Amino acid sequence: MAEVLEIDQLVTEFATKKGLVPAVRGVSLKVRKGKTLVVLGESGSGKSVMLRSILRITPPGARLSGSIRYEDSELLESSPQQIQSLRGNRIAMIFQDSLSALDPLYRVGAQIEETIMTHQKLSRAEAKRQVIELFRKVGIPSPEERVRSYPHEMSGGMRQRAVIAMALACKPDILLADEPTTALDVTIQAQILNLFKKIQAEYGMSIIMVTHDIGVAAEMADEIAVMYAGKIVEFGEAGQILSGPAHPYTRGLMAATPRKGQRGTLLTIPGQPPLITQMPAGCAFAPRCPEAQASCTGVSPGYASLQQGHQAACILLNERSERRA
Structure with a gap:
């Protein structure tokens, strides 16, 4: 292969x-x-x-x-x-700490839009539509609303999904x-x-x-x-x-x-x-x-x-x- x-x-x-x-x-x-x-x-x-x-x-x-x-x-x-x-x-990267990987001063959706606009030369409106679809793909609920969230307004699992969406933005x-x-x-x-x-x-x-x-x-x-x-x-x-x-x-x-059913000290x-x-x-x-x-x-x-x-x-x-x- x-x-x-x-x-x-x-x-x-x-x-x-x-x-x-x-x-x-x-x-x-x-x-x-x-x-x-x-x-x-x-x-x-x-x-x-x-x-x-x-x-x-x-x-x-x-x-x-x-x-x-x-x-x-x-x-x-x-x-x-x-x-x-x-x-x-x-080549995209997902960092260990999703909170530090996102800029706390900008909405999460806007940060991903910048990535898309940089590499694909799309308009802001077109990039936003892609971000909403990416949020939906990675399982973020109410994506139309969540694109306007700041990093601190998301749970750890949701931020991680947002970081994955950012990494997938350009396939x-x-x-x-x-x-x-x-x-x-x-x-x-x-x-x-x-x-x-x-x-x-x-x-x-x-x-x-x-x-x-x-x-x-x-x-x-x-x-x-x-x-x-x-x-x-x-x-x-x-x-x-x-x-x-x-x-x-x-x-x-x-x-x-640890293994399932294991007893005693590891x-x-x-x-x-x-x-x-x-x-x-x-x-x-x-x-x-x-x-x-x-x-x-x-x-x-x-x-x-x-x-x-x-x-x-x-x-x-x-x-x-x-x-x-």
Whole structure:
């Protein structure tokens, strides 16, 4: 199946008093047309920075290298004007906090109208009609009235639907969703995830969704990339990852997730993800890994191929593969 976006050895570095430090460290991913790739990992893993790097909306002074290809364009070499024409048009993003994503001084409908008018060159009246239809599509009640609401006059779930409507305004090819259900209760979360599925089926768009919630990944993903300390440590089809996690970090995430009917204390992963200014040598997960050996702190692990398309970056898995060979 054709890829609509290809990321190759992406590095995103930030300037600090200690020099340049990488938040994203050599990420390579392919996004297939009409499919959902879920990037899974704890807070601090570099997931959101990776999404922002795609649209080049990282803080001033950030340095990006590697390759991000969309269709025939290399996004890291595109001019600011070229990138601006893609943002919200061909590649749209839903931010984690819907309240901060909307300007509190302007009516929500007017903000979405501006997006439509910028990219489609429509009149204000035509853009407003489209916004009302978008509100209706994403399930906002009384859309003719709600387009005149300010962000603070909407509930969290309604604001999230409005942000989704804004992202869909120009029918993008790729939707980037950064923790889109984190602040919502379980009922609203389920509604939003069903909305994503409905919209994807209708528009045929590709989705990259960032989350730390394995339940969301199980509900949405065609493929899963597990990210830790700025790197992809495991990648595969959703069924492969969820039924047979291979990397110790992925297994730790799965073991720490509550399951229906489960009793007793959940397992936890000890410690915290490393700071980008204090990255350990070798495997970044080794200080927290219950299976770590001396070799894990030597060199950064390459990928071991497990099944068709299923890979994990673990020295122990590589050693096992070599012994079987």
